[in-house]
């Protein structure tokens with residue numbers, strides 16, 4: 001698209017490491033080949049994904065304009081960039097930033113790329129990456145060359161590969177850490193990048209490092225591979241090691257990582273990761289994407305068996321000099337101490353300055369130095385702000401910043417005595433928002449703004465919540481200020497809703513024949529302890545009522561909590577039943593003719609739709625019955641949660657299973673009113689009518705949710721543990737969502753609504 | 756010197772905070788009606804970003820926005836696809852697109868006069884640092900062409916053109932007139 005695309009190669013010759021340069025040349029050739037249709041579209045799709053070139057909403061050329069689905073007429077109809085992905089449709093470029101570390105030169109290039117290839121905004125993700133949106137396919141090689149010239153690669157930023165290696169943004173300066181994990185994250189990232197043993201995964205693989213177990217910064221429990229720094233004394237000497245976890249993950253059904261080794265020596269880190277990669281590549285699921293993450297393999301094998309296989313594999317690995325070399329090089333280059341002596345902190349200043357000091361500045365373990373957090377609204381930063389940030393990083397730090405999993409940026413090694421000046425510099429760049437890591441600092445995935453899978457507008461909701469909460473933040477109780485809100489546009493959890501105090505994920509519901517954007521309210525998640533536990537959905541509420549959910553829950557927490565009681569404990573003590581009661585009236589949607597505000601989403605006035613398929617024939621009262629069945633099934637899932645909360649896991653599991661059956665029966669009734677009660681018959685009918693015909697297949701997740709139902713049926717009669725009942729509850733909820741989705745796609749409306 | 760990717764922002768006079776929310780349904784309608792020369796794709800809401808792109812109408816060949824960069828409100832046209840013809844034609848096309856946008860917005864009752872379209876200046880730039888690095892040579896090379904373009908619009912000596920020389924920013928020239936621009940006349944003059 002850019003007229004200068006052919007010139008960058010020559011301009012940057014010699015500035016890019018040769019292997020990376022060569023990779024980009026090859027990618028450019030692959031683009032040419034695909035343009036000539038000499039490469040299969042599926043192969044090309046995976047190729048570009050492995051270079052971080054991702055699809056974006058409406059890239060199939062279909063967009064619902066609030067009335068009907070219309071085709072977007074792009075100049076180039078063929079070839080495609082992948083199945084159902086038009087060549088000209090803009091896409092997203094993900095840029096890997098290992099452990100979130102960037103310098104001024106890299107920030108300046110990011111600014112240039114945001115302006116020249118994107119929309120002027122760079123977006124920080126919940127995994128410390130950057131993303132640029134609305135990027136054209138042909139521009140990506142130039143973009144990659146410009147990044148390559150400042151030492152950044154987009155390789156394996158997406159696709160079935162080892163994704164960005166994340167780490168605490170405070171590593172090296174945090175008073176609570178065992179030791180600085182940065183060099184280890186750096187070495188692992190370098191070692192696994194493009195490694196032959198990591199090219200044959202069925203799904204992605206996400207590693208993370210944390211300097212301690214008690215805080216949330218590394219979120220190791222929700223990663224495929226999580227390493228927590230620990231030390232112990234041996235013969236009077238402090239020895240470093242890692243508590244190594246494997247098989248965690250959020251996604252539709254979250255799994256807590258399992259402890260693989262309580263003290264892995266640093267020199268074993270790279271070979272162990274390599275062995276894990278080999279076992280995952282060899283035994284991990286390949287055909288069924290829904291079960292292809294390593295968490296399923298670990299679960300199916302059991303951690304002991306998995307560990308034994310990995311250790312066997314590790315013993316067989318041929319010695320690789322890079323295991324030691326990469327570590328020692330990273331350790332040697334790990335110093336970033338400020339050369340100047342530190343001075344005293346000045347706490348006097350404007351109220352804005354004092355507020356910012358309170359929420360955005362924390363001490364380092366090195367006396368006299370602090371870390372200052374820059375809160376980015378929804379993770380977005382402009383090109384001009386990136387340039388200002390580069391200047392600020394050079395002026396106030398040893399030319400270093402880190403992105404965070406809360407979609408912010410931190411400045412490390414700031415001298416206390418410079419804080420007032422730093423605040424001024426940030427203010428003039430409009431980067432001095434207070435409220436880092438508190439209730440105002442809402443995290444959100446891209447959702448329906450740009451993500452192909454988005455169901456509700458996570459960013460629209462997050463912006464609205466930020467706006468409302470910021471205006472009240474000064475008078476808010478500290479207990480409220482400390483809460484975390486996270487929003488995902490769908491069940492896939494990119495917004496990490498499971499680990500928030502107040503989590504939300506997008507779902508849709510039909511009301512009177514019209515689709516209404518909703519969010520499931522997810523409560524009970526734990527942010528600290530590296531994402532110590534996951535919340536569960538308790539009720540779906542229309543998007544427009546979510547701000548009221550936040551206010552009600554906040555008020556109730558302030559008025560009813562015990563001294564020092566966390567929000568998580570408060571929800572547990574109150575009980576989901578009571579909480580649900582508190583919110584129940586908000587779940588109601590006034591009719592379409594009475595108030596249309598609920599029928600569009602936040603920040604998007606189009607009448608809401610998640611479907612580009614036209615409405616089908618009317619099925620009158622049968623449809624009403626389906627809706628009734630689906631609602632009843634949801635109620636059962638909720639009851640299952642209450643049983644689990646009371647410790648009756650057997651009953652919880654059985655009720656969740658029953659909920660699935662109820663939802664399935666509801667759908668069958670559309671075609672076969674006299675569906676029998678017998679379980680086997682229901683499963684059989686469901687398989688024939690909805691599975692074999694693929695009607696129940698999710699547009700993106702395929703048969704995944706239907707398979708939950710079949711698996712639940714197969715395992716009936718088995719006992720339930722806390723973990724298995726919890727999983728069944730999650731799966732039941734997702735299966736019911738899939739039934740809602742299927743029903744929506746069928747386009748059935750009550751006769752009254754079609755009149 | 757051939758340039759592509761003209762980026763033109765017409766600064767609007769405004770006092771204080773301006774609510775850009777009404778732009779969202781308007782831009783969605785434009786996508787529905789495909790009411791610009793370009794293929795229109797979507798609407799992006801960046802109101803939460805200070806001094807950001809505001810409300811963006813994403814197109815295939817170009818983006819339009821009501822933009823707050825530099826804390827100044829303006830209508831921006833950002834040409835992404837190549838355009839045939841001479842540089843003069845590209846300048847003309849970009850300004851015409853901006854003025855047409857202003858006219859359409861002005862005529863849209865939903866804004867209810869919330870936005871004023873009076874303007875005495877625009878920033879004419881090139882969104883490509885390789886084709887047009889922001890330095891003296893580029894300015895020396897493009898200055899006669901920009902002069903010729905502005906002479907045609909406003910008449911000689913009826914405007915000033917100042918190079919915005921921050922080397923890290925994209926090449927641009929600020930064109931100012933001592934009087935509010937007569938947008939109807941300009942649109943007329945710029946018609947193909």
Ligand code: SF4
Pocket residue numbers: 445446447448451452453454455458488489490491492493494495
């Ligand atoms: S959670 Fe869903 S909507 Fe959000 S980015 Fe992930 S896949 Fe997209």
